[in-house]
Amino acid sequence: MENLQYISQGKTPEAHLRNIMKVCEAGGKWVQLRLKNAKPKDQLKIAFLAKRICDRYGTRLIVNDNVMIAKKLDVDGVHLGLKDMCTKEAREFLGDKIIGGTANTLEDCLMHIKNGVDYIGLGPFRFTSTKKQLSPLLGAEGYQSIVKELRQQGHKTPVFAIGGIAEDDFAELSGTGVSGIAVSGILTGKDKEDIKNIISTYHTVFRTESV
Template structure:
């Protein structure tokens, strides 16, 4: 699926598959009203309360983090493993971990309840992007089975 980050109007104009909104962008309820029932709505959450509200308002999935230190997003602090696990336990929608995830540290997320990860640097900072993506995919699959 093609998901537009942060901009519901662009997602609607281009008939994207969905949108991902942060806490300061637009509430899931408003994004759903603009895009309709058939589009994917993802919401960034940093607390159990934010996660529950997003789910209540119709979010299809949550992006949760930063689970590790990251240079990609300077306005988000690092989340504890306990908070990540509490969010996963509190909601029934999929939770995707984001923030500073690499092949070296993704194993630390085992048992948290996440269904996947979102990465930037772990792939794009590598010399061989294709190999980095394949290696990370295998590592994440192993972590999710743990």
């Protein structure tokens, strides 16, 4: 599993697709389609088009929240928030597809691990305007504490930092024990060369094997 995830962003569904295309063209290998306010019919259509783009570039595609779309379009998986379908139920419904779960605390992480998730999106690192009803901020110390406790308990589930991450944060986060990061704003709206450079910087700083 690639350890840098792009969470799609855009003012319109079409903007999401344009941003996904640029990330794929720049070498991004993992995209989460996150359409929060679109109608169900539009979500299915955009997910279908996003899958075509990602398939063209060999990029992994998961969808946010919607297990039905994940199943119907046979995308790679789904990411679920704490208020979405239980990750255990999603596993029963989607089988061996990738399932990620949002977490803010150690308890959240342990719940997801018990439910058999493939990765945990732990955050937020700092304030982000892309998410409403933001959970308490973790900062680098929060990640270090939670990941250390998980590893001491013998849990190996990959933990991804998420929430307001900037390029200047890569080095700090690489020392916390997280397996990778999920980003949105730092890639959205950039041109292909800028995106390519940010992706290259990430891999240089983290120097981690894909998880």
